[in-house]
Amino acid sequence: MAQAQGHYYVPHESHWPIVGSVGLAVSMVGASLYLNGSSVSLWILLTGIAIILFMMAGWFRDVILENESGKFGPAEGRSFRQGMAWFIFSEVMFFGAFFGALFYARVLSVPWLGGDDPSTSRYLWDSVVLAWPTAGPGFGDLEWEPMGAWPLPTINTLLLLTSGVTLTIAHHAIKEGRRAKTILFMWATVLLGLTFMGVQAYEYYEAYAHLNLRMDTGIYGSTFFMLTGFHGFHVLVGAITLLVITLRLMKGHFSAENHFGFEAAAWYWHFVDVVWLGLFLFVYIL
Template sequence: MTTLVVGIAMYLEGMAVSTWVMGAGGLITAWFVFGWFRDVVTEGVKGLYSDQVDRSLRWGMIWFIFSEIMFFAAFFGALFYARTLSVPWLSGEDAATSRMLWDSMALDWPTAGPANAGMEWQPMSAWPLPTINTMILLTSGMTLTVAHHALKAGNRAKLIGFMWATVLLGMIFIGLQGYEYYEAYAHLNLRMDTGIYGSTFFMLTGFHGMHVVIGTLMLLVITLRCMKGHFQPESHFGFEGAAWYWHFVDVVWLGLYIFVYIL
Protein backbone atom coordinates (compact mmCIF):
# COMPACT_ATOMS: atom_id res chain seq x y z
CA MET A 1 0.00 0.00 0.00
CA THR A 2 2.86 2.39 0.82
CA THR A 3 4.38 1.74 -2.60
CA LEU A 4 1.04 2.48 -4.24
CA VAL A 5 0.60 5.76 -2.34
CA VAL A 6 4.16 6.82 -3.16
CA GLY A 7 3.51 6.03 -6.83
CA ILE A 8 0.37 8.18 -6.83
CA ALA A 9 2.28 11.03 -5.21
CA MET A 10 5.01 10.71 -7.86
CA TYR A 11 2.34 10.75 -10.59
CA LEU A 12 0.86 13.97 -9.21
CA GLU A 13 4.35 15.45 -9.32
CA GLY A 14 4.74 14.45 -12.96
CA MET A 15 7.61 12.01 -12.43
CA ALA A 16 8.19 9.64 -15.35
CA VAL A 17 8.77 6.53 -13.23
CA SER A 18 5.48 6.99 -11.35
CA THR A 19 3.52 4.55 -13.57
CA TRP A 20 5.90 1.71 -12.77
CA VAL A 21 5.82 2.47 -9.04
CA MET A 22 2.01 2.63 -9.03
CA GLY A 23 1.79 -0.63 -10.97
CA ALA A 24 4.14 -2.40 -8.56
CA GLY A 25 2.27 -0.98 -5.58
CA GLY A 26 -1.07 -2.08 -7.01
CA LEU A 27 0.16 -5.63 -7.58
CA ILE A 28 1.64 -5.87 -4.08
CA THR A 29 -1.56 -4.53 -2.53
CA ALA A 30 -3.73 -6.93 -4.56
CA TRP A 31 -1.52 -9.88 -3.57
CA PHE A 32 -1.85 -9.11 0.14
CA VAL A 33 -5.60 -8.39 -0.07
CA PHE A 34 -6.42 -11.59 -1.97
CA GLY A 35 -4.16 -13.59 0.33
CA TRP A 36 -5.86 -12.21 3.42
CA PHE A 37 -9.36 -12.87 2.11
CA ARG A 38 -8.35 -16.38 1.04
CA ASP A 39 -7.19 -17.13 4.58
CA VAL A 40 -10.38 -15.67 6.10
CA VAL A 41 -12.58 -17.76 3.79
CA THR A 42 -10.57 -20.93 4.44
CA GLU A 43 -10.63 -20.47 8.20
CA GLY A 44 -14.35 -19.70 8.16
CA VAL A 45 -15.22 -22.77 6.08
CA LYS A 46 -13.17 -24.99 8.41
CA GLY A 47 -15.05 -23.63 11.42
CA LEU A 48 -11.96 -22.26 13.12
CA TYR A 49 -13.67 -19.09 14.38
CA SER A 50 -14.97 -19.06 17.94
CA ASP A 51 -17.88 -16.93 19.16
CA GLN A 52 -15.39 -14.31 20.36
CA VAL A 53 -13.76 -14.13 16.92
CA ASP A 54 -17.22 -13.79 15.35
CA ARG A 55 -18.02 -10.87 17.66
CA SER A 56 -14.68 -9.28 16.84
CA LEU A 57 -15.38 -9.55 13.11
CA ARG A 58 -18.81 -7.98 13.57
CA TRP A 59 -17.42 -5.07 15.58
CA GLY A 60 -14.66 -4.63 13.02
CA MET A 61 -17.25 -4.33 10.26
CA ILE A 62 -19.33 -1.93 12.34
CA TRP A 63 -16.34 0.37 12.92
CA PHE A 64 -15.37 0.12 9.27
CA ILE A 65 -18.84 1.26 8.17
CA PHE A 66 -18.71 4.02 10.79
CA SER A 67 -15.45 5.25 9.25
CA GLU A 68 -17.17 5.23 5.86
CA ILE A 69 -20.02 7.30 7.29
CA MET A 70 -17.49 9.89 8.49
CA PHE A 71 -15.80 9.77 5.07
CA PHE A 72 -18.99 10.73 3.26
CA ALA A 73 -20.04 13.12 6.03
CA ALA A 74 -16.98 15.23 5.22
CA PHE A 75 -18.01 15.49 1.55
CA PHE A 76 -21.62 16.25 2.37
CA GLY A 77 -20.28 18.88 4.74
CA ALA A 78 -18.30 20.45 1.90
CA LEU A 79 -21.45 20.56 -0.23
CA PHE A 80 -23.43 22.12 2.64
CA TYR A 81 -20.74 24.73 3.26
CA ALA A 82 -20.58 25.71 -0.42
CA ARG A 83 -24.34 25.93 -0.93
CA THR A 84 -25.54 27.30 2.42
CA LEU A 85 -22.66 29.53 3.49
CA SER A 86 -20.18 30.39 0.73
CA VAL A 87 -22.63 31.21 -2.07
CA PRO A 88 -24.84 33.51 0.05
CA TRP A 89 -21.82 35.25 1.60
CA LEU A 90 -20.24 35.91 -1.79
CA SER A 91 -23.60 37.19 -3.08
CA GLY A 92 -23.92 39.89 -0.44
CA GLU A 93 -25.52 38.23 2.59
CA ASP A 94 -22.28 38.96 4.40
CA ALA A 95 -21.43 42.44 3.13
CA ALA A 96 -17.80 42.36 4.26
CA THR A 97 -17.08 39.02 2.59
CA SER A 98 -18.84 40.03 -0.62
CA ARG A 99 -17.14 43.43 -0.86
CA MET A 100 -13.63 42.17 -0.09
CA LEU A 101 -13.66 39.06 -2.29
CA TRP A 102 -16.18 39.39 -5.15
CA ASP A 103 -17.86 42.78 -5.00
CA SER A 104 -21.27 42.98 -6.72
CA MET A 105 -21.23 39.25 -7.52
CA ALA A 106 -24.65 37.53 -7.52
CA LEU A 107 -24.66 33.73 -7.30
CA ASP A 108 -27.37 31.10 -7.06
CA TRP A 109 -26.92 27.35 -6.65
CA PRO A 110 -26.02 25.49 -8.80
CA THR A 111 -23.05 27.65 -9.67
CA ALA A 112 -19.52 27.16 -10.89
CA GLY A 113 -18.41 29.94 -8.55
CA PRO A 114 -17.29 33.52 -9.15
CA ALA A 115 -14.11 32.61 -11.03
CA ASN A 116 -16.11 30.55 -13.56
CA ALA A 117 -19.29 32.63 -13.62
CA GLY A 118 -19.17 32.98 -17.40
CA MET A 119 -18.86 29.26 -18.18
CA GLU A 120 -21.47 27.64 -20.39
CA TRP A 121 -22.60 24.45 -18.68
CA GLN A 122 -25.68 22.67 -17.36
CA PRO A 123 -26.23 20.89 -14.04
CA MET A 124 -27.15 17.23 -14.03
CA SER A 125 -30.89 16.68 -13.92
CA ALA A 126 -32.49 14.15 -11.59
CA TRP A 127 -34.32 12.64 -14.58
CA PRO A 128 -33.91 10.21 -16.15
CA LEU A 129 -30.63 8.48 -15.28
CA PRO A 130 -30.25 9.36 -11.57
CA THR A 131 -33.88 8.46 -10.86
CA ILE A 132 -33.57 5.17 -12.73
CA ASN A 133 -30.35 4.40 -10.87
CA THR A 134 -32.08 5.16 -7.57
CA MET A 135 -34.80 2.65 -8.38
CA ILE A 136 -32.17 0.09 -9.41
CA LEU A 137 -30.16 0.48 -6.23
CA LEU A 138 -33.22 0.33 -3.97
CA THR A 139 -34.38 -2.79 -5.81
CA SER A 140 -30.96 -4.36 -5.28
CA GLY A 141 -31.34 -3.79 -1.55
CA MET A 142 -34.69 -5.64 -1.68
CA THR A 143 -33.28 -8.58 -3.66
CA LEU A 144 -30.38 -8.84 -1.23
CA THR A 145 -32.78 -8.91 1.73
CA VAL A 146 -34.82 -11.65 0.06
CA ALA A 147 -31.61 -13.62 -0.51
CA HIS A 148 -30.67 -13.20 3.16
CA HIS A 149 -34.03 -14.56 4.30
CA ALA A 150 -33.65 -17.45 1.85
CA LEU A 151 -30.24 -18.24 3.36
CA LYS A 152 -31.69 -18.30 6.89
CA ALA A 153 -34.53 -20.52 5.65
CA GLY A 154 -32.14 -22.93 3.94
CA ASN A 155 -33.59 -22.27 0.46
CA ARG A 156 -30.41 -22.51 -1.58
CA ALA A 157 -31.96 -22.07 -5.05
CA LYS A 158 -33.78 -18.89 -4.04
CA LEU A 159 -30.65 -17.60 -2.30
CA ILE A 160 -28.45 -18.01 -5.38
CA GLY A 161 -31.06 -16.62 -7.77
CA PHE A 162 -31.63 -13.43 -5.81
CA MET A 163 -27.90 -12.98 -5.19
CA TRP A 164 -27.23 -13.06 -8.93
CA ALA A 165 -30.07 -10.58 -9.40
CA THR A 166 -28.41 -8.26 -6.86
CA VAL A 167 -25.04 -8.50 -8.59
CA LEU A 168 -26.67 -7.79 -11.97
CA LEU A 169 -28.45 -4.71 -10.61
CA GLY A 170 -25.16 -3.43 -9.18
CA MET A 171 -23.49 -3.85 -12.56
CA ILE A 172 -26.34 -2.03 -14.30
CA PHE A 173 -26.01 0.85 -11.84
CA ILE A 174 -22.28 1.13 -12.60
CA GLY A 175 -22.91 1.09 -16.35
CA LEU A 176 -25.59 3.78 -16.14
CA GLN A 177 -23.40 6.00 -13.99
CA GLY A 178 -20.62 5.67 -16.52
CA TYR A 179 -23.04 6.74 -19.23
CA GLU A 180 -24.17 9.64 -17.03
CA TYR A 181 -20.56 10.84 -16.82
CA TYR A 182 -20.29 10.60 -20.61
CA GLU A 183 -23.40 12.75 -20.96
CA ALA A 184 -21.99 15.25 -18.46
CA TYR A 185 -18.71 15.67 -20.35
CA ALA A 186 -20.04 15.39 -23.90
CA HIS A 187 -23.29 17.35 -23.77
CA LEU A 188 -23.51 19.38 -20.54
CA ASN A 189 -19.92 20.64 -20.39
CA LEU A 190 -20.02 19.46 -16.77
CA ARG A 191 -16.52 18.42 -15.77
CA MET A 192 -14.44 18.14 -12.62
CA ASP A 193 -13.04 21.61 -13.35
CA THR A 194 -16.49 23.19 -13.69
CA GLY A 195 -16.04 25.20 -10.53
CA ILE A 196 -17.52 24.32 -7.17
CA TYR A 197 -20.53 22.50 -8.62
CA GLY A 198 -18.45 20.24 -10.85
CA SER A 199 -15.94 19.40 -8.14
CA THR A 200 -18.57 18.56 -5.50
CA PHE A 201 -20.73 16.64 -8.00
CA PHE A 202 -17.94 14.37 -9.19
CA MET A 203 -16.41 14.09 -5.72
CA LEU A 204 -19.63 12.77 -4.18
CA THR A 205 -20.94 10.67 -7.06
CA GLY A 206 -17.48 9.42 -8.02
CA PHE A 207 -16.57 8.14 -4.56
CA HIS A 208 -20.01 6.59 -4.23
CA GLY A 209 -19.55 4.91 -7.60
CA MET A 210 -16.24 3.51 -6.41
CA HIS A 211 -18.02 2.06 -3.37
CA VAL A 212 -20.66 0.50 -5.63
CA VAL A 213 -17.90 -1.18 -7.65
CA ILE A 214 -16.31 -2.53 -4.46
CA GLY A 215 -19.69 -3.64 -3.11
CA THR A 216 -20.59 -5.39 -6.37
CA LEU A 217 -17.30 -7.30 -6.29
CA MET A 218 -17.99 -8.27 -2.68
CA LEU A 219 -21.47 -9.52 -3.60
CA LEU A 220 -20.07 -11.43 -6.57
CA VAL A 221 -17.61 -13.25 -4.30
CA ILE A 222 -20.37 -13.93 -1.77
CA THR A 223 -22.61 -15.30 -4.55
CA LEU A 224 -19.89 -17.69 -5.70
CA ARG A 225 -19.38 -18.76 -2.08
CA CYS A 226 -23.13 -19.36 -1.76
CA MET A 227 -22.95 -21.62 -4.79
CA LYS A 228 -20.15 -23.56 -3.09
CA GLY A 229 -22.23 -23.94 0.08
CA HIS A 230 -19.92 -21.94 2.34
CA PHE A 231 -22.71 -20.41 4.43
CA GLN A 232 -25.10 -22.05 6.87
CA PRO A 233 -28.42 -20.63 8.18
CA GLU A 234 -26.92 -20.28 11.66
CA SER A 235 -23.45 -19.11 10.61
CA HIS A 236 -22.97 -16.67 7.73
CA PHE A 237 -21.31 -13.47 8.89
CA GLY A 238 -19.39 -13.18 5.60
CA PHE A 239 -22.76 -12.77 3.91
CA GLU A 240 -24.05 -10.37 6.56
CA GLY A 241 -20.97 -8.17 6.42
CA ALA A 242 -21.31 -7.72 2.65
CA ALA A 243 -25.05 -7.05 3.08
CA TRP A 244 -24.38 -4.36 5.71
CA TYR A 245 -21.96 -2.66 3.35
CA TRP A 246 -24.42 -2.77 0.43
CA HIS A 247 -27.27 -1.32 2.48
CA PHE A 248 -24.91 1.46 3.61
CA VAL A 249 -24.18 2.21 -0.06
CA ASP A 250 -27.94 2.37 -0.69
CA VAL A 251 -28.49 4.89 2.10
CA VAL A 252 -25.61 7.10 0.93
CA TRP A 253 -27.07 7.16 -2.58
CA LEU A 254 -30.45 8.32 -1.25
CA GLY A 255 -28.65 11.26 0.37
CA LEU A 256 -26.84 11.98 -2.88
CA TYR A 257 -30.02 11.77 -4.91
CA ILE A 258 -31.80 14.26 -2.66
CA PHE A 259 -29.04 16.78 -1.98
CA VAL A 260 -27.09 16.63 -5.26
CA TYR A 261 -29.73 15.98 -7.91
CA ILE A 262 -33.03 17.29 -6.51
CA LEU A 263 -32.38 20.16 -4.09
Protein backbone atom coordinates in the same frame (compact mmCIF):
# COMPACT_ATOMS: atom_id res chain seq x y z
CA MET B 1 -13.65 -29.12 13.33
CA ALA B 2 -15.65 -27.87 16.29
CA GLN B 3 -14.22 -25.07 18.37
CA ALA B 4 -13.55 -25.75 22.03
CA GLN B 5 -15.87 -24.08 24.52
CA GLY B 6 -14.55 -20.71 25.65
CA HIS B 7 -11.73 -20.75 23.11
CA TYR B 8 -10.87 -17.64 21.12
CA TYR B 9 -8.90 -18.14 17.93
CA VAL B 10 -5.88 -15.88 17.50
CA PRO B 11 -4.54 -15.94 13.92
CA HIS B 12 -0.95 -17.02 13.37
CA GLU B 13 1.73 -14.66 12.13
CA SER B 14 1.02 -13.44 8.61
CA HIS B 15 3.15 -11.88 5.89
CA TRP B 16 0.17 -10.19 4.24
CA PRO B 17 0.40 -6.89 6.19
CA ILE B 18 3.98 -6.45 4.95
CA VAL B 19 2.92 -7.23 1.39
CA GLY B 20 0.08 -4.71 1.66
CA SER B 21 2.41 -2.05 3.04
CA VAL B 22 4.78 -2.55 0.11
CA GLY B 23 1.86 -2.26 -2.30
CA LEU B 24 0.65 0.96 -0.70
CA ALA B 25 4.15 2.46 -0.73
CA VAL B 26 4.68 1.60 -4.40
CA SER B 27 1.24 3.01 -5.27
CA MET B 28 1.96 6.29 -3.49
CA VAL B 29 5.32 6.62 -5.25
CA GLY B 30 3.61 6.02 -8.60
CA ALA B 31 0.86 8.53 -7.85
CA SER B 32 3.39 11.15 -6.74
CA LEU B 33 5.46 10.65 -9.88
CA TYR B 34 2.30 10.90 -11.99
CA LEU B 35 1.46 14.29 -10.46
CA ASN B 36 4.98 15.42 -11.35
CA GLY B 37 4.72 14.28 -14.97
CA SER B 38 6.99 11.22 -14.87
CA SER B 39 6.81 8.92 -17.89
CA VAL B 40 7.10 5.73 -15.82
CA SER B 41 4.62 6.73 -13.13
CA LEU B 42 1.67 4.77 -14.56
CA TRP B 43 3.58 1.48 -14.55
CA ILE B 44 4.74 2.02 -10.98
CA LEU B 45 1.19 2.88 -9.89
CA LEU B 46 -0.25 -0.19 -11.62
CA THR B 47 2.42 -2.38 -10.03
CA GLY B 48 1.46 -1.07 -6.60
CA ILE B 49 -2.23 -1.71 -7.26
CA ALA B 50 -1.43 -5.24 -8.47
CA ILE B 51 0.49 -5.94 -5.24
CA ILE B 52 -2.46 -4.69 -3.17
CA LEU B 53 -4.91 -6.88 -5.10
CA PHE B 54 -2.59 -9.87 -4.66
CA MET B 55 -2.45 -9.18 -0.92
CA MET B 56 -6.23 -8.89 -0.65
CA ALA B 57 -6.84 -12.15 -2.53
CA GLY B 58 -4.31 -14.05 -0.43
CA TRP B 59 -5.40 -12.63 2.91
CA PHE B 60 -9.10 -13.14 2.19
CA ARG B 61 -8.35 -16.72 1.12
CA ASP B 62 -6.64 -17.41 4.44
CA VAL B 63 -9.57 -15.97 6.42
CA ILE B 64 -12.07 -18.03 4.40
CA LEU B 65 -10.05 -21.20 5.02
CA GLU B 66 -9.90 -20.42 8.73
CA ASN B 67 -13.66 -19.99 8.84
CA GLU B 68 -14.40 -23.13 6.84
CA SER B 69 -12.06 -25.20 9.05
CA GLY B 70 -14.17 -24.36 12.10
CA LYS B 71 -11.71 -22.09 13.89
CA PHE B 72 -14.30 -19.34 14.43
CA GLY B 73 -17.01 -19.58 17.06
CA PRO B 74 -19.50 -17.31 18.85
CA ALA B 75 -16.79 -15.16 20.45
CA GLU B 76 -15.15 -14.48 17.10
CA GLY B 77 -18.57 -13.81 15.61
CA ARG B 78 -19.19 -11.06 18.16
CA SER B 79 -15.81 -9.54 17.34
CA PHE B 80 -16.60 -9.62 13.62
CA ARG B 81 -19.92 -7.87 14.17
CA GLN B 82 -18.34 -5.19 16.34
CA GLY B 83 -15.58 -4.66 13.79
CA MET B 84 -18.02 -4.36 10.90
CA ALA B 85 -20.20 -1.95 12.88
CA TRP B 86 -17.22 0.30 13.60
CA PHE B 87 -16.15 0.10 9.95
CA ILE B 88 -19.56 1.26 8.75
CA PHE B 89 -19.50 4.01 11.39
CA SER B 90 -16.18 5.21 9.96
CA GLU B 91 -17.79 5.23 6.51
CA VAL B 92 -20.64 7.35 7.89
CA MET B 93 -18.05 9.86 9.11
CA PHE B 94 -16.29 9.69 5.73
CA PHE B 95 -19.40 10.65 3.78
CA GLY B 96 -20.48 13.01 6.55
CA ALA B 97 -17.38 15.10 5.85
CA PHE B 98 -18.20 15.23 2.14
CA PHE B 99 -21.84 16.14 2.73
CA GLY B 100 -20.60 18.75 5.20
CA ALA B 101 -18.43 20.30 2.49
CA LEU B 102 -21.44 20.42 0.16
CA PHE B 103 -23.69 22.03 2.78
CA TYR B 104 -21.00 24.52 3.77
CA ALA B 105 -20.62 25.63 0.17
CA ARG B 106 -24.36 25.86 -0.48
CA VAL B 107 -25.57 27.31 2.81
CA LEU B 108 -22.64 29.49 3.88
CA SER B 109 -19.96 30.18 1.28
CA VAL B 110 -22.06 30.82 -1.82
CA PRO B 111 -24.60 33.12 -0.10
CA TRP B 112 -21.79 34.92 1.71
CA LEU B 113 -19.79 35.56 -1.46
CA GLY B 114 -22.90 36.14 -3.55
CA GLY B 115 -24.13 39.25 -1.83
CA ASP B 116 -26.63 38.03 0.77
CA ASP B 117 -24.47 39.76 3.37
CA PRO B 118 -23.28 43.06 1.82
CA SER B 119 -21.15 43.87 4.85
CA THR B 120 -18.79 41.04 3.92
CA SER B 121 -19.27 40.25 0.22
CA ARG B 122 -18.40 43.75 -0.98
CA TYR B 123 -14.92 43.37 0.51
CA LEU B 124 -14.36 40.05 -1.31
CA TRP B 125 -16.05 40.03 -4.71
CA ASP B 126 -17.46 43.31 -5.88
CA SER B 127 -20.70 43.02 -7.89
CA VAL B 128 -20.64 39.22 -7.98
CA VAL B 129 -24.01 37.46 -7.78
CA LEU B 130 -23.89 33.76 -6.97
CA ALA B 131 -26.68 31.22 -6.54
CA TRP B 132 -26.47 27.44 -6.33
CA PRO B 133 -25.64 25.60 -8.51
CA THR B 134 -22.61 27.70 -9.30
CA ALA B 135 -19.07 27.17 -10.45
CA GLY B 136 -17.98 30.17 -8.39
CA PRO B 137 -16.40 33.51 -9.31
CA GLY B 138 -14.34 33.34 -12.48
CA PHE B 139 -16.44 30.62 -14.12
CA GLY B 140 -19.42 32.76 -15.05
CA ASP B 141 -18.44 33.06 -18.70
CA LEU B 142 -18.05 29.31 -19.20
CA GLU B 143 -21.06 27.47 -20.58
CA TRP B 144 -21.93 24.44 -18.46
CA GLU B 145 -25.02 22.76 -17.06
CA PRO B 146 -25.66 20.98 -13.77
CA MET B 147 -26.60 17.32 -13.85
CA GLY B 148 -30.36 16.87 -13.56
CA ALA B 149 -32.14 14.13 -11.64
CA TRP B 150 -33.73 12.70 -14.79
CA PRO B 151 -33.18 10.26 -16.38
CA LEU B 152 -29.85 8.66 -15.41
CA PRO B 153 -29.72 9.40 -11.64
CA THR B 154 -33.37 8.36 -11.29
CA ILE B 155 -32.67 5.10 -13.12
CA ASN B 156 -29.72 4.46 -10.81
CA THR B 157 -31.90 5.14 -7.78
CA LEU B 158 -34.38 2.52 -8.95
CA LEU B 159 -31.53 0.08 -9.60
CA LEU B 160 -30.08 0.46 -6.12
CA LEU B 161 -33.46 0.29 -4.39
CA THR B 162 -34.27 -2.87 -6.33
CA SER B 163 -30.90 -4.36 -5.41
CA GLY B 164 -31.71 -3.76 -1.75
CA VAL B 165 -34.92 -5.75 -2.21
CA THR B 166 -33.23 -8.67 -3.99
CA LEU B 167 -30.50 -8.77 -1.33
CA THR B 168 -33.10 -8.85 1.45
CA ILE B 169 -34.91 -11.73 -0.30
CA ALA B 170 -31.59 -13.59 -0.54
CA HIS B 171 -30.95 -12.95 3.17
CA HIS B 172 -34.30 -14.42 4.17
CA ALA B 173 -33.69 -17.36 1.84
CA ILE B 174 -30.34 -18.27 3.39
CA LYS B 175 -31.86 -18.11 6.88
CA GLU B 176 -34.47 -20.58 5.65
CA GLY B 177 -31.79 -22.86 4.21
CA ARG B 178 -32.90 -22.30 0.60
CA ARG B 179 -29.49 -22.10 -1.06
CA ALA B 180 -30.67 -22.12 -4.70
CA LYS B 181 -33.01 -19.18 -4.10
CA THR B 182 -30.25 -17.34 -2.22
CA ILE B 183 -27.81 -17.76 -5.11
CA LEU B 184 -30.40 -16.66 -7.67
CA PHE B 185 -31.20 -13.40 -5.89
CA MET B 186 -27.54 -12.76 -5.07
CA TRP B 187 -26.71 -12.91 -8.78
CA ALA B 188 -29.58 -10.49 -9.39
CA THR B 189 -28.12 -8.13 -6.78
CA VAL B 190 -24.65 -8.29 -8.32
CA LEU B 191 -26.09 -7.64 -11.79
CA LEU B 192 -28.03 -4.62 -10.53
CA GLY B 193 -24.89 -3.23 -8.88
CA LEU B 194 -22.83 -3.63 -12.04
CA THR B 195 -25.61 -2.03 -14.08
CA PHE B 196 -25.57 0.93 -11.69
CA MET B 197 -21.87 1.39 -12.36
CA GLY B 198 -22.44 1.25 -16.11
CA VAL B 199 -25.15 3.89 -15.92
CA GLN B 200 -22.94 6.11 -13.77
CA ALA B 201 -20.08 5.77 -16.24
CA TYR B 202 -22.44 6.88 -19.01
CA GLU B 203 -23.59 9.77 -16.78
CA TYR B 204 -20.00 10.93 -16.43
CA TYR B 205 -19.57 10.72 -20.20
CA GLU B 206 -22.66 12.90 -20.66
CA ALA B 207 -21.35 15.36 -18.07
CA TYR B 208 -18.02 15.79 -19.85
CA ALA B 209 -19.19 15.51 -23.46
CA HIS B 210 -22.45 17.48 -23.44
CA LEU B 211 -22.79 19.46 -20.21
CA ASN B 212 -19.19 20.66 -19.95
CA LEU B 213 -19.44 19.56 -16.31
CA ARG B 214 -15.96 18.60 -15.18
CA MET B 215 -14.09 18.14 -11.93
CA ASP B 216 -12.57 21.60 -12.43
CA THR B 217 -15.97 23.29 -12.93
CA GLY B 218 -15.63 25.23 -9.72
CA ILE B 219 -17.27 24.29 -6.46
CA TYR B 220 -20.24 22.53 -8.07
CA GLY B 221 -18.06 20.29 -10.23
CA SER B 222 -15.72 19.38 -7.39
CA THR B 223 -18.48 18.52 -4.91
CA PHE B 224 -20.51 16.66 -7.56
CA PHE B 225 -17.69 14.36 -8.64
CA MET B 226 -16.33 14.02 -5.10
CA LEU B 227 -19.63 12.73 -3.71
CA THR B 228 -20.82 10.67 -6.66
CA GLY B 229 -17.35 9.36 -7.50
CA PHE B 230 -16.55 8.09 -4.02
CA HIS B 231 -20.00 6.56 -3.79
CA GLY B 232 -19.43 4.85 -7.12
CA PHE B 233 -16.18 3.42 -5.75
CA HIS B 234 -18.10 2.05 -2.78
CA VAL B 235 -20.62 0.46 -5.15
CA LEU B 236 -17.69 -1.21 -6.94
CA VAL B 237 -16.29 -2.56 -3.67
CA GLY B 238 -19.75 -3.72 -2.60
CA ALA B 239 -20.44 -5.44 -5.92
CA ILE B 240 -17.10 -7.30 -5.78
CA THR B 241 -17.84 -8.35 -2.20
CA LEU B 242 -21.30 -9.61 -3.12
CA LEU B 243 -19.81 -11.48 -6.09
CA VAL B 244 -17.31 -13.23 -3.82
CA ILE B 245 -20.08 -14.12 -1.38
CA THR B 246 -22.18 -15.51 -4.25
CA LEU B 247 -19.30 -17.68 -5.49
CA ARG B 248 -18.77 -18.92 -1.95
CA LEU B 249 -22.44 -19.82 -1.73
CA MET B 250 -22.09 -21.82 -4.92
CA LYS B 251 -19.16 -23.71 -3.34
CA GLY B 252 -21.33 -24.65 -0.36
CA HIS B 253 -20.06 -22.09 2.13
CA PHE B 254 -22.36 -20.60 4.79
CA SER B 255 -25.38 -22.14 6.45
CA ALA B 256 -28.67 -20.98 7.91
CA GLU B 257 -26.99 -20.69 11.31
CA ASN B 258 -23.53 -19.43 10.29
CA HIS B 259 -23.38 -16.82 7.53
CA PHE B 260 -21.92 -13.62 8.97
CA GLY B 261 -19.81 -13.05 5.85
CA PHE B 262 -23.08 -12.77 3.97
CA GLU B 263 -24.55 -10.45 6.59
CA ALA B 264 -21.49 -8.19 6.62
CA ALA B 265 -21.71 -7.75 2.84
CA ALA B 266 -25.45 -7.05 3.19
CA TRP B 267 -24.86 -4.40 5.88
CA TYR B 268 -22.35 -2.67 3.62
CA TRP B 269 -24.64 -2.77 0.60
CA HIS B 270 -27.61 -1.36 2.49
CA PHE B 271 -25.35 1.42 3.78
CA VAL B 272 -24.37 2.23 0.18
CA ASP B 273 -28.08 2.36 -0.72
CA VAL B 274 -28.84 4.83 2.08
CA VAL B 275 -25.94 7.08 1.10
CA TRP B 276 -27.19 7.16 -2.48
CA LEU B 277 -30.62 8.32 -1.35
CA GLY B 278 -28.93 11.26 0.38
CA LEU B 279 -26.92 11.97 -2.75
CA PHE B 280 -29.97 11.79 -4.97
CA LEU B 281 -31.83 14.24 -2.75
CA PHE B 282 -29.13 16.82 -2.03
CA VAL B 283 -26.98 16.62 -5.18
CA TYR B 284 -29.53 16.02 -7.93
CA ILE B 285 -32.90 17.32 -6.69
CA LEU B 286 -32.45 20.15 -4.18
